[in-house]
Amino acid sequence: MTFEQFLTILRARKWIVISVFFSVIITTLIVTLLLPKQYTAEATLALDVKAADPVTGQQIAGYMAPSYMATQVEMISSQNTALNVVDTLGLAQLPEAQAQFEEATNGKGDIRNWFAETLLKKINSKT
Incomplete structure (x- = not known):
């Protein structure tokens, strides 16, 4: 052809x-x-924390402690952090967000806490 x-x-x-x-x-x-x-967002954090050993005074890496990463993950997925995100983004003041809150809860409860809980349900944080 x-x-x-x-x-x-x-x-x-x-x-x-x-x-x-x-x-x-x-x-x-x-x-x-x-x-x-x-919308989906993904972030990878690399923490390099240096701390002094309280007994010997030598420098040690803070992330070597077994509970350090668990504490960081817990902080990321805490209610306080989620409330700070809601306040920083101003979600509670948006008319569309208020309508969404009214539809989901019939106006019962606190809009900030509802958005924080909704946000936390969709967060997947792991060590």
């Missing part, structure tokens, strides 16, 4: 090609608009 024959075939089938192209674009657009928005 020569290139000229290939172009002739495409010209003969141009309406099929155009209709398939636009149907794929329209279907993709509709699915994108109908699906709920979901």
Whole structure:
């Protein structure tokens, strides 16, 4: 098959090609608009903490203590940290967020705590 024959075939089938192209674009657009928005973030932390041994006074790496990483993970997934995130982002003041809170809880409870709990349910922190 020569290139000229290939172009002739495409010209003969141009309406099929155009209709398939636009149907794929329209279907993709509709699915994108109908699906709920979901955002995912991932962070990797490398902690290098140096501390002095209280008995000998020698420098030791703080992360060598078995409970150090567990404490850091606990701090990241704590209620206080989640409340700070809600306050920093100003989620409680957004009209859409207030409507979402009203719909989910019928206005019962504290909006800050509800957002913090919702945030903590979706956090996956591990050592």
